[in-house]
Amino acid sequence: MEDKPHHESWKDWLRQHGPRLLLYARQTTRSLADAEDVLQEAFIRFWRNQRDLGGDPLGLVFTSIRRAACDLARRNERRLRREESAGADTDGLGAGSEPHAFFERLDEDDERRVAIETALHALPAEQREVLTLKIWGGRTFDQISGQLGVSPHTVASRYRYALEGLRKRLTTTECPLP
């Protein structure tokens, strides 16, 4: 990757990892626009200052996203307190169909994808975060443990609870009581 021209290499990297990073950013922010802001900040920090450090580049960006999301949440809280009466829409990327979707549409059985997203939204944030990092982020329990600062056992528990929570919600959704 380093042999390619600079502008192409960062685009390649972002195109390869952008979807999973954005999905994670969306678990830690309130809107798609906020998630892209956070991803931009984390990626630029990584590309300018951290990419030559070696180690685990994806882990660095996941960690930066989490930190940037916390900073943004604090700024938003202050701003919302100031602008509460204005009622501004914080999601600037509302154009197009289903702008808030986490995943690409499925050619077959897209209702199932919608049901999964709905169930995902309903999970506790710490379970959703672990599930996202493990399944779509491609991280191991040990890597997630290091990133979140909790034990691998806790990570594994949250992951299992998340799967069970999803299964329960999806079963309830698909088999409503009369």
Added chain:
Amino acid sequence: MNNELEELEFELSRLRPRAPSEFLEVRVESALENRGSAGRAMLRGFAAAGFAAVVAWMAALSPDAAVPGGAALRPVVAEETLQSAQDEGLMTLDDGSLAQRLRLRYVETLCWSGGGRTLTWTAPREELRILPVATY
């Protein structure tokens, strides 16, 4: 883990997260390309603010910074003022959609006060905004 959960795990893994918007790539490109000019703008700002401002900036490294004389300084003002907004016209993104390019120039001001002394730090900040243009 039981089979049911493993099946769900497999099903989830087949879902593909949505890619970031075209705008993100444009914004990143702009930020990476403007790194040099932004740095130079900051240096010009420091020069204009003068030696006193640089001393104040160093004091900002600590929220309650001490100055000669022993008095502690506390931050009292943090604000930014929009100096100009320049419409740089329309641009075409990679996906063929139109976007408007705006260049905003701010002056950021931080002020500390304490013990009858006031220190002020000012610096210019330039922001490039790429805004989607809706067509009907």
